[in-house]
Amino acid sequence: MTPEEVQEQVLEMGVKARAAALELAVLDPERKNEILRAMAAGLRTQAAEILSANAKDIAAGEERGLSSAMLDRLRLDDARLEAVAAGVEQVAQLNDPVGEQLAQWQHPKGFDIEQIRVPIGVIGIIYESRPNVTSDAAVLCLKSGNATILRGGSEAIHSNRAIAQALQSGGESAGLPANAIQLIPFTDRESVKVMAGMDQYLDLIIPRGGKGLIETVVSLARMPVIKHYDGICHVYVSPQADFKKAVDVIVDSKTQKPSVCNALETLLVDEAVATDFLPLVATALEEKNVELRGDATVQQILGERVKAASEEDWEMEYLDYILAIKVVSTVTEAMAHVNRYGSKHSDCIVTEDKEEAERFLRGVDSACAFHNLSTRFSDGEEFGFGAEIGISTDKLHARGPMALRELTSYQYRLRGEGQIKAR
Secondary structure, three states, rough: OOHHOOOOOOHHHHHHHHHHHHOOOOHHHHHHHHHHHHHOOOOOOOOHHHHHHHHHHHHHHHHHOOHHHHHHHHOHHHHHHHHHHHHHHHHHHHHHHHHOOOEEEEEOOOOOOEEOOOOOOOEEEEEEEOOOOHHHHHHHHOOOEEEEEEEHHHHHHHHHHHHHHHHHHHHHOOOOOOOOOOEEEOOHHHHHHHHHHOOOOOOOOEEEHHHHHHHHHHHHHOOOOOOOOOOOOEEEEEEOOOOOHHHHHHHHHHOOOOOOOOOOEEEEOOOOOOOHHHHHHHHHHOOOOOOEEEOOOHHHHHHOOEEOOOOOHHHHOOOEEEHHHHHHOOHHHHHHHHHHHHOOEEEEEEOHHHHHHHHHHHHOOOOOEEEEOOHHHHHOOOOOOOOOOOOEEEOOOOOOEEEOHEEEEEEEEEEEEOOOOOO
């Protein structure tokens, strides 16, 4: 397609999305829930078509030489697709944030002022790899009263088309407005540029993917952007740590699902316990086939069990069975390392000293700060939010797991009896 053709089609989607957003804004909660349940039924009814489309993406990914971690993010099967459908039903059970009163007071002249949650409007979401994001994004936007334009990556194009079609057709049977969920059906890079510039139609844009994609969107966007940057997550083991607790937290954070953004990428161990602790955690990680890369002190302690780490390793989101390890002298040095090399995502301290834990939690500039538990809990569902759009590493207007509340804005509503300012 020519750039002009891409622009024409994407802009037309923006026009349709704006019209759909006005209809969605006035849907009552029960109607939205009925639509969501119908969308879940649509996924189940069209499961064969979705899995067939996903098989095409997997085959193409294998031919392109995608890593095993990337292929795992891409792959759907009966169980995973059922989990996606069940996730839609779970969102239907969540409280609807739209219409919630945030504040209320009376003006001295006697009229009432209230602050009410309202939909943002039209949200553009640009993402890579995971086809389940198509469903998560669409249903959360619908529940919060927003129309959405989705732009997935080329590696999941067949899966994304099939899921979006199942959601829209299923939802329309229960009253979903036309064009409330639109997926850009092609993967031309020009479409990202067009989306980033169409502020007359998009109220917010959310990029999920690698640094290149996010930096491109940020540099081009004419509307607010909420970034889902790298997940360079840390665990710091304090001299006051319970060793068994620390090993369990580290192994789970790294290996429970290494291909996700809240998986552990760098382990920091205090020098006071490094000699005793590192062999224990290394054995546990080796049993999970994790490759270890360490600084000079780690190499001295573990010998041939660890490869040499370079400066680049401290900034690496592996998304694989690889872990960087560094020995630090104090909790202050650990916090400095997290704030220098981390991505402001999710970082943990393992310690039995509550004062030290509070110091770490206050001192790391992270969206989610943990004490004595796996970073894998950095997740909207685990927080009780239901499915999530992503985990924002920004500070405004959303931070951490983004779910329904983060997809709303607010409106001031004033009600009076004819009061005027002149008297």
